[in-house]
Amino acid sequence: MSFLSSLSVDAREELRAFVAEAVRDALAARDRAEARHDWLTTPEVAEIVGTSENAVRCRLRRGWLGEDVARDGKRLLVRRSALLDHLEKRAGQ
Numbered sequence: 001m002s003f004l005s006s007l008s009v010d011a012r013e014e015l016r017a018f019v020a021e022a023v024r025d026a027l028a029a030r031d032r033a034e035a036r037h038d039w040l041t042t043p044e045v046a047e048i049v050g051t052s053e054n055a056v057r058c059r060l061r062r063g064w065l066g067e068d069v070a071r072d073g074k075r076l077l078v079r080r081s082a083l084l085d086h087l088e089k090r091a092g093q
Contacts, residue, residue: 039070039077048083 004012042060046053060069060076068082 038080039072040080040083042076042078045078045083049087 004015007015040048042053042056046056049056056078057076059065060078065078065082065086068079070077070079
């Protein structure tokens with residue numbers, strides 16, 4: 001006899017609900033953690049692109065990557081997916 005079969009119907013439903021809630025919470029936490037990494041700072045972009053931070057800031061001010069750039073106070077942030085898409089297109093040329 002398995003552990004689950006030894007439980008009452010109500011206990012099994014309660015266990016399923018508990019597990020489903022735990023999974024939802026874990027997935028939500030993972031999504032929040034990934035969202036924090038969706039934006040890159042100019043030093044991070046410079047390291048990925050292989051150029052200086054100043055060159056990245058100049059490119060961003062000239063409209064490089066368009067609407068995928070945001071400000072967080074004084075910092076410029078770049079959407080990671082847009083940067084990676086741009087680099088893939090450039091590599092394919």
